[in-house]
Amino acid sequence: MTTEQVANQLVAYCRNNEESKAYQELYSPEITSIEMVEPMKEVQGFEGLAKKGEWWKENFEVHANEVSEPLIADNHFTVRFWMDTTHKPSGQRTQMNELAVYEVKDGKIWREQFFYNTGE
Known part of the structure:
Protein backbone atom coordinates (compact mmCIF):
# COMPACT_ATOMS: atom_id res chain seq x y z
CA MET A 1 0.00 0.00 0.00
CA THR A 2 1.09 3.56 -0.62
CA THR A 3 1.38 6.06 2.22
CA GLU A 4 -1.80 7.75 0.98
CA GLN A 5 -3.71 4.45 0.97
CA VAL A 6 -2.50 3.59 4.48
CA ALA A 7 -3.42 7.08 5.72
CA ASN A 8 -6.92 7.03 4.22
CA GLN A 9 -7.63 3.54 5.53
CA LEU A 10 -6.41 4.44 9.02
CA VAL A 11 -8.70 7.48 9.10
CA ALA A 12 -11.65 5.35 7.95
CA TYR A 13 -10.99 2.75 10.66
CA CYS A 14 -10.59 5.40 13.37
CA ARG A 15 -13.82 7.15 12.35
CA ASN A 16 -15.66 3.82 12.65
CA ASN A 17 -14.03 2.82 15.97
CA GLU A 18 -12.29 -0.09 14.23
CA GLN A 44 7.24 -1.69 20.80
CA GLY A 45 5.39 -4.25 18.69
CA PHE A 46 1.85 -5.55 18.79
CA GLU A 47 2.18 -6.61 22.44
CA GLY A 48 3.13 -3.07 23.42
CA LEU A 49 0.19 -1.64 21.45
CA ALA A 50 -2.18 -4.08 23.15
CA LYS A 51 -0.95 -3.07 26.62
CA LYS A 52 -1.28 0.60 25.71
CA GLY A 53 -4.83 0.02 24.46
CA GLU A 54 -5.78 -1.81 27.66
CA TRP A 55 -4.34 1.02 29.76
CA TRP A 56 -6.35 3.58 27.74
CA LYS A 57 -9.64 1.67 28.16
CA GLU A 58 -9.05 1.24 31.89
CA ASN A 59 -8.34 4.94 32.41
CA PHE A 60 -10.52 6.88 29.94
CA GLU A 61 -14.12 6.99 28.83
CA VAL A 62 -14.53 8.56 25.38
CA HIS A 63 -17.72 10.58 24.95
CA ALA A 64 -16.99 11.91 21.45
CA ASN A 65 -14.16 12.13 18.96
CA GLU A 66 -13.38 13.58 15.56
CA VAL A 67 -10.71 12.53 13.07
CA SER A 68 -9.35 14.90 10.43
CA GLU A 69 -8.39 14.09 6.89
CA PRO A 70 -4.74 13.00 6.66
CA LEU A 71 -2.00 15.35 5.50
CA ILE A 72 0.59 13.37 3.56
CA ALA A 73 4.27 14.12 2.92
CA ASP A 74 6.35 11.41 1.23
CA ASN A 75 6.32 8.43 3.61
CA HIS A 76 4.84 10.38 6.54
CA PHE A 77 1.33 11.53 7.32
CA THR A 78 -0.40 13.33 10.13
CA VAL A 79 -3.93 13.21 11.49
CA ARG A 80 -5.57 15.50 14.06
CA PHE A 81 -7.76 13.80 16.64
CA TRP A 82 -10.18 15.73 18.85
CA MET A 83 -11.49 13.88 21.90
CA ASP A 84 -13.94 14.53 24.70
CA THR A 85 -12.95 12.14 27.51
CA THR A 86 -13.35 11.48 31.20
CA HIS A 87 -10.34 10.30 33.18
CA LYS A 88 -11.94 7.44 35.13
CA PRO A 89 -9.72 7.55 38.26
CA SER A 90 -10.25 11.30 38.84
CA GLY A 91 -13.62 11.85 37.15
CA GLN A 92 -12.15 14.85 35.31
CA ARG A 93 -13.72 15.49 31.91
CA THR A 94 -11.61 17.25 29.27
CA GLN A 95 -11.46 17.95 25.59
CA MET A 96 -8.17 17.78 23.76
CA ASN A 97 -6.59 18.01 20.36
CA GLU A 98 -3.98 15.43 19.53
CA LEU A 99 -1.66 15.50 16.54
CA ALA A 100 -0.53 12.05 15.40
CA VAL A 101 2.44 11.65 13.07
CA TYR A 102 2.90 8.32 11.29
CA GLU A 103 5.78 6.91 9.28
CA VAL A 104 5.13 4.24 6.65
CA LYS A 105 7.74 1.70 5.57
CA ASP A 106 7.11 -1.18 3.15
CA GLY A 107 3.39 -0.34 3.07
CA LYS A 108 2.92 -0.53 6.87
CA ILE A 109 2.91 1.95 9.75
CA TRP A 110 6.13 1.28 11.62
CA ARG A 111 6.29 4.44 13.77
CA GLU A 112 3.66 6.67 15.33
CA GLN A 113 4.12 9.62 17.64
CA PHE A 114 1.48 11.68 19.43
CA PHE A 115 1.59 15.36 20.44
CA TYR A 116 -0.97 17.01 22.72
CA ASN A 117 -1.43 19.40 25.60
CA THR A 118 -0.38 17.49 28.73
CA GLY A 119 -1.87 20.06 31.11
CA GLU A 120 1.50 20.76 32.69
Whole structure:
Protein backbone atom coordinates (compact mmCIF):
# COMPACT_ATOMS: atom_id res chain seq x y z
CA MET A 1 0.00 0.00 0.00
CA THR A 2 1.09 3.56 -0.62
CA THR A 3 1.38 6.06 2.22
CA GLU A 4 -1.80 7.75 0.98
CA GLN A 5 -3.71 4.45 0.97
CA VAL A 6 -2.50 3.59 4.48
CA ALA A 7 -3.42 7.08 5.72
CA ASN A 8 -6.92 7.03 4.22
CA GLN A 9 -7.63 3.54 5.53
CA LEU A 10 -6.41 4.44 9.02
CA VAL A 11 -8.70 7.48 9.10
CA ALA A 12 -11.65 5.35 7.95
CA TYR A 13 -10.99 2.75 10.66
CA CYS A 14 -10.59 5.40 13.37
CA ARG A 15 -13.82 7.15 12.35
CA ASN A 16 -15.66 3.82 12.65
CA ASN A 17 -14.03 2.82 15.97
CA GLU A 18 -12.29 -0.09 14.23
CA GLU A 19 -8.77 0.50 15.53
CA SER A 20 -8.23 -3.25 15.97
CA LYS A 21 -8.63 -3.70 12.21
CA ALA A 22 -6.09 -0.94 11.66
CA TYR A 23 -3.57 -2.70 13.91
CA GLN A 24 -4.09 -6.01 12.10
CA GLU A 25 -3.96 -4.64 8.56
CA LEU A 26 -1.92 -1.44 8.58
CA TYR A 27 0.71 -1.80 11.31
CA SER A 28 4.13 -3.41 11.07
CA PRO A 29 5.06 -6.01 13.72
CA GLU A 30 8.05 -3.72 14.41
CA ILE A 31 5.79 -0.75 15.30
CA THR A 32 7.13 1.85 17.71
CA SER A 33 4.49 4.02 19.39
CA ILE A 34 5.59 7.15 21.25
CA GLU A 35 3.53 9.25 23.66
CA MET A 36 4.57 12.47 25.38
CA VAL A 37 4.20 11.17 28.94
CA GLU A 38 4.40 8.00 31.01
CA PRO A 39 3.22 5.36 31.75
CA MET A 40 3.19 4.35 28.08
CA LYS A 41 5.84 6.77 26.77
CA GLU A 42 7.28 4.29 24.25
CA VAL A 43 6.03 0.83 23.37
CA GLN A 44 7.24 -1.69 20.80
CA GLY A 45 5.39 -4.25 18.69
CA PHE A 46 1.85 -5.55 18.79
CA GLU A 47 2.18 -6.61 22.44
CA GLY A 48 3.13 -3.07 23.42
CA LEU A 49 0.19 -1.64 21.45
CA ALA A 50 -2.18 -4.08 23.15
CA LYS A 51 -0.95 -3.07 26.62
CA LYS A 52 -1.28 0.60 25.71
CA GLY A 53 -4.83 0.02 24.46
CA GLU A 54 -5.78 -1.81 27.66
CA TRP A 55 -4.34 1.02 29.76
CA TRP A 56 -6.35 3.58 27.74
CA LYS A 57 -9.64 1.67 28.16
CA GLU A 58 -9.05 1.24 31.89
CA ASN A 59 -8.34 4.94 32.41
CA PHE A 60 -10.52 6.88 29.94
CA GLU A 61 -14.12 6.99 28.83
CA VAL A 62 -14.53 8.56 25.38
CA HIS A 63 -17.72 10.58 24.95
CA ALA A 64 -16.99 11.91 21.45
CA ASN A 65 -14.16 12.13 18.96
CA GLU A 66 -13.38 13.58 15.56
CA VAL A 67 -10.71 12.53 13.07
CA SER A 68 -9.35 14.90 10.43
CA GLU A 69 -8.39 14.09 6.89
CA PRO A 70 -4.74 13.00 6.66
CA LEU A 71 -2.00 15.35 5.50
CA ILE A 72 0.59 13.37 3.56
CA ALA A 73 4.27 14.12 2.92
CA ASP A 74 6.35 11.41 1.23
CA ASN A 75 6.32 8.43 3.61
CA HIS A 76 4.84 10.38 6.54
CA PHE A 77 1.33 11.53 7.32
CA THR A 78 -0.40 13.33 10.13
CA VAL A 79 -3.93 13.21 11.49
CA ARG A 80 -5.57 15.50 14.06
CA PHE A 81 -7.76 13.80 16.64
CA TRP A 82 -10.18 15.73 18.85
CA MET A 83 -11.49 13.88 21.90
CA ASP A 84 -13.94 14.53 24.70
CA THR A 85 -12.95 12.14 27.51
CA THR A 86 -13.35 11.48 31.20
CA HIS A 87 -10.34 10.30 33.18
CA LYS A 88 -11.94 7.44 35.13
CA PRO A 89 -9.72 7.55 38.26
CA SER A 90 -10.25 11.30 38.84
CA GLY A 91 -13.62 11.85 37.15
CA GLN A 92 -12.15 14.85 35.31
CA ARG A 93 -13.72 15.49 31.91
CA THR A 94 -11.61 17.25 29.27
CA GLN A 95 -11.46 17.95 25.59
CA MET A 96 -8.17 17.78 23.76
CA ASN A 97 -6.59 18.01 20.36
CA GLU A 98 -3.98 15.43 19.53
CA LEU A 99 -1.66 15.50 16.54
CA ALA A 100 -0.53 12.05 15.40
CA VAL A 101 2.44 11.65 13.07
CA TYR A 102 2.90 8.32 11.29
CA GLU A 103 5.78 6.91 9.28
CA VAL A 104 5.13 4.24 6.65
CA LYS A 105 7.74 1.70 5.57
CA ASP A 106 7.11 -1.18 3.15
CA GLY A 107 3.39 -0.34 3.07
CA LYS A 108 2.92 -0.53 6.87
CA ILE A 109 2.91 1.95 9.75
CA TRP A 110 6.13 1.28 11.62
CA ARG A 111 6.29 4.44 13.77
CA GLU A 112 3.66 6.67 15.33
CA GLN A 113 4.12 9.62 17.64
CA PHE A 114 1.48 11.68 19.43
CA PHE A 115 1.59 15.36 20.44
CA TYR A 116 -0.97 17.01 22.72
CA ASN A 117 -1.43 19.40 25.60
CA THR A 118 -0.38 17.49 28.73
CA GLY A 119 -1.87 20.06 31.11
CA GLU A 120 1.50 20.76 32.69
